[in-house]
Every structure is written in structure tokens, then in C-alpha cells.
Amino acid sequence: MAGQSGSQLSLFTPDEVEFVAEDELVEIVPNLRMDSLNFICGDYGPFYPQIAIQVPLWLALALKKRGKCTIRPPQWMSIENLTQVLEGERESHAFQTLPFHYVEISRLLFDRARDDIPDVYMVRSLVEDIRDVRFHKVETNLENFTASAVTWKNMAAMEVNIIRAFSGRALQAFYRHENEQAVPDLDRTQDRQPQNLNDRPRRNLRPR
Amino acid sequence: MGDYYDIDDILAEEDFVPVQFHKAVNGVKIDESSERGFVEQDSKAELPFWLARGLHLQQAISIKVPACFNRNTRLEIEADAGSVDLRSRCSYFYEFGCKVAPYCDKSIGLLVSYAFKARYKEVLYKAHTKAFAAASKIMTFLTKEETNLYEAAQSSMAAFRKWRMGGPRLQRASILGRKRKPAE
Incomplete structure (x- = not known):
């Protein structure tokens, strides 16, 4: 029965979401010379010292771990942009545009490439604030949802993932209860229709 | 309708509903305290929903509102x-x-x-x-x-x-942690 089965709803753990996020591209500045790397997901390189290049986050972090590059923090992770986003989040009901994987990317960078981010404390607290404000917004949105269509733009992967199990089940339950109600309503609408059909010809007759 | 084997679906039908018999039924003993082996017409009883539904379809009984949906609960x-x-x-x-x-x-x-x-x-x-x-x-x-x-x-x-708090980034497979058994 809807809303009661545990295994039916497919769930991601946060670690899996993080794994997906590691495919996002970031810009790095390597300090080594290396031929291009050919992967299934694409070719990256060749790498020259001090020449910036785009690579997937996992590769960037692997190189960073070995001290072979510095990671350039993405555009949206600047203090100005984050302050603006935070203000936007507080003022409006809509979600501001942020990368789909902003929670995961920011956490990975804070953990493993702190020295590459200017003002890391400030940036970090801004990101945390944004995340809190947004999650609060998600909860207030969840309060007023029903079985009708749900449109929330710009939700991030992690935010969706947190409420995935809950909202999936709740929607199923809502849907089921709405359907229960719809049955008597149908009878009523069917009763009404013949009357309307009778009304229409009369209205049409009047102007003539 | 849920899955036929869904345990919750089955358990949900176990609850009792008050019913009233339209017909007298022979050879049935619903209430242990009654000594006669039949149910009189218009007698009242409580049956599990799955049974009541079947009898209702044969128009042998009518189902009343169960206690958990009574006026008090509504209020x-x-x-x-x-x-x-x-x-x-x-x-x-x-x-x-x-x-x-x-x-x-x-x-x-x-x-x-x-x-x-x-x-x-x-x-x-x-x-x-x-x-x-x-x-x-x-x-x-x-x-x-x-x-x-x-x-x-x-x-x-x-x-x-x-x-978010972090913790061990790499999880060790359970098989790796075991000590090797001493060779005999």
C-alpha cells in the first residue's frame, strides 16, 4: 500500500549524492607538466604549470591531495555573490539560483582545499547560513503542499535528497485520500451536467 | 488496492466493525457466550472487516460505523x-x-x-x-x-x-578487519 512500503522508494545516501557531485567541473591551476588523461567521461589535459584548466572535482581533489595543483574556487563561492544570494533567500519565497550540488561541492572544498579559498571562514559561514535559510524554506513549503502539482524551482540535490523519502510518502498518502474523496464528487458533477445542458440552448435562444 | 501480499493491507482489514444481520444464519457461532448454534435476524455482532465485506456483498449483513470513526473522535x-x-x-x-x-x-x-x-x-x-x-x-x-x-x-x-559532520571517509570492508585464523 502506498506510503507504507520501505523498499519501494529508492533512496540515496548523502555519500552517494556527494559522489555524483564530484563529476562537476572545477578550474585548477596545476604545477606539474603532464600529458592529457583519457577517461571514459572525457579527456582532460594536457597539463602545463600555471595554465588553468577545467577538470572534474574528483580529479582536482586527487591532484590537490598530492600537492600538484591549486583549486580555483568557483565563481558563485565569492563573498559578494554569497551575500547577495543570502539576502535574496531571506527576502523572497523563491529559491535563488545556486549550483545543483552547492552543498556537496562547498563541503568538499572546505574539507580538502581550505587553503585555496580566500576568507574561508566567511565563505563557510555564508554557505551554512544560506543552507539553513533554504532548508527552513523547504519545510515551510512542505507544510502547504497537497496532492496538486508542486513546483519549486532551483532546489539543490542535497535538499531534495533530505526530503525525498518523506515527501514521496506524504504525496502518495495525499493522493490516495484525495481519490477517496473524488468518488462522491464525481456523482455530483454528473448530476449537474444535464442541467447545464438544458440551460445552454435557452441562453442561445434569447438573442434571436 | 494494495499488493495482495502486503502485510499492512492485510492487518488493516483485521479490525472489527459492528454489523447487523439481515437474515438468520444457521450453524454459525459468532459469540462464544451464546449457546445456540445460529444467529437470529437483526442481531448485532462485531466481525473483522474482511469477513464483514464478504457478507455485505451477499447482502446478509449491513455494516455500521466502527467505533474509531464515531462522533467523539470526529469532534x-x-x-x-x-x-x-x-x-x-x-x-x-x-x-x-x-x-x-x-x-x-x-x-x-x-x-x-x-x-x-x-x-x-x-x-x-x-x-x-x-x-x-x-x-x-x-x-x-x-x-x-x-x-x-x-x-x-x-x-x-x-x-x-x-x-556533514564528516567521520571516516573510507569504510573498511568487514572482511578486512578480521584476524586471520591461526594455521593449524
Whole structure:
């Protein structure tokens, strides 16, 4: 029965979401010379010292771990942009545009490439604030949802993932209860229709 | 309709409904205290829903509104749905309500859906904010379906917190940790 089965709803753990996020591209500045790397997901390189290049986050972090590059923090992770986003989040009901994987990317960078981010404390607290404000917004949105269509733009992967199990089940339950109600309503609408059909010809007759 | 083998679906039909017999039935002993081996016409009894539904289809009985959807419960739900102890009334309140509604009182459908909408918010708030310790008190009120919802929300929130706090990045396969058995 809807809303009661545990295994039916497919769930991601946060670690899996993080794994997906590691495919996002970031810009790095390597300090080594290396031929291009050919992967299934694409070719990256060749790498020259001090020449910036785009690579997937996992590769960037692997190189960073070995001290072979510095990671350039993405555009949206600047203090100005984050302050603006935070203000936007507080003022409006809509979600501001942020990368789909902003929670995961920011956490990975804070953990493993702190020295590459200017003002890391400030940036970090801004990101945390944004995340809190947004999650609060998600909860207030969840309060007023029903079985009708749900449109929330710009939700991030992690935010969706947190409420995935809950909202999936709740929607199923809502849907089921709405359907229960719809049955008597149908009878009523069917009763009404013949009357309307009778009304229409009369209205049409009047102007003539 | 749910899956035929769905245990919750089966358990939801176990609840008793009050019924009234239209016909006298021979060779049946519903009540242990009655000594006669038949049921008189117009006698009242309580039967599990799955049995009552079958008899109702043969027009042998009529189904009355079960106790968990009576006027008192309605009033309580209208007053403050969030604090009604639905579990003690019927742990499959919603499913049972949906099943019973077509046979006795269609307005049960409305009641059930109203109750779910009102209680859903409570579950939402508490699941995402309260700690586990405080949870035990609310848990005693919730029906089976709500408990599932609550646990779903709790576990995904807990998993997220754990991820954010970090911890061991690499998990060791359980087989690696074992000590090798001494060779004999």
C-alpha cells in the first residue's frame, strides 16, 4: 500500500549524492607538466604549470591531495555573490539560483582545499547560513503542499535528497485520500451536467 | 488496492466493525457466550472487516460505523487533530477508514483526509526538528502510516547530519578487519 512500503522508494545516501557531485567541473591551476588523461567521461589535459584548466572535482581533489595543483574556487563561492544570494533567500519565497550540488561541492572544498579559498571562514559561514535559510524554506513549503502539482524551482540535490523519502510518502498518502474523496464528487458533477445542458440552448435562444 | 501480499493491507482489514444481520444464519457461532448454534435476524455482532465485506456483498449483513470513526473522535479531530491519540483507536486509521467508507458512511473519507492533512504538519515539524529523546512521546500517538513517514524523515535528516559532520571517509570492508585464523 502506498506510503507504507520501505523498499519501494529508492533512496540515496548523502555519500552517494556527494559522489555524483564530484563529476562537476572545477578550474585548477596545476604545477606539474603532464600529458592529457583519457577517461571514459572525457579527456582532460594536457597539463602545463600555471595554465588553468577545467577538470572534474574528483580529479582536482586527487591532484590537490598530492600537492600538484591549486583549486580555483568557483565563481558563485565569492563573498559578494554569497551575500547577495543570502539576502535574496531571506527576502523572497523563491529559491535563488545556486549550483545543483552547492552543498556537496562547498563541503568538499572546505574539507580538502581550505587553503585555496580566500576568507574561508566567511565563505563557510555564508554557505551554512544560506543552507539553513533554504532548508527552513523547504519545510515551510512542505507544510502547504497537497496532492496538486508542486513546483519549486532551483532546489539543490542535497535538499531534495533530505526530503525525498518523506515527501514521496506524504504525496502518495495525499493522493490516495484525495481519490477517496473524488468518488462522491464525481456523482455530483454528473448530476449537474444535464442541467447545464438544458440551460445552454435557452441562453442561445434569447438573442434571436 | 494494495499488493495482495502486503502485510499492512492485510492487518488493516483485521479490525472489527459492528454489523447487523439481515437474515438468520444457521450453524454459525459468532459469540462464544451464546449457546445456540445460529444467529437470529437483526442481531448485532462485531466481525473483522474482511469477513464483514464478504457478507455485505451477499447482502446478509449491513455494516455500521466502527467505533474509531464515531462522533467523539470526529469532534476531537476537529478540535485539535495533532494531539489525538489515533494509535490506540486504530493503528491503521487511514487505511481502515478508506476501506470502510464505501460500506457505511462516505463522510469517513473526508474525515480521514482532513485528519491526515492536519496531522501531517505535526509529523513534519517534529521529524525535522526534535531530537530522538523527545520523539518517544509523539510516537505513541501516531498511526502506522504516520510512523513510517516520521521515520523516513528522521533517518534522512540523521544521515545528512552525519555526512556533514564528516567521520571516516573510507569504510573498511568487514572482511578486512578480521584476524586471520591461526594455521593449524
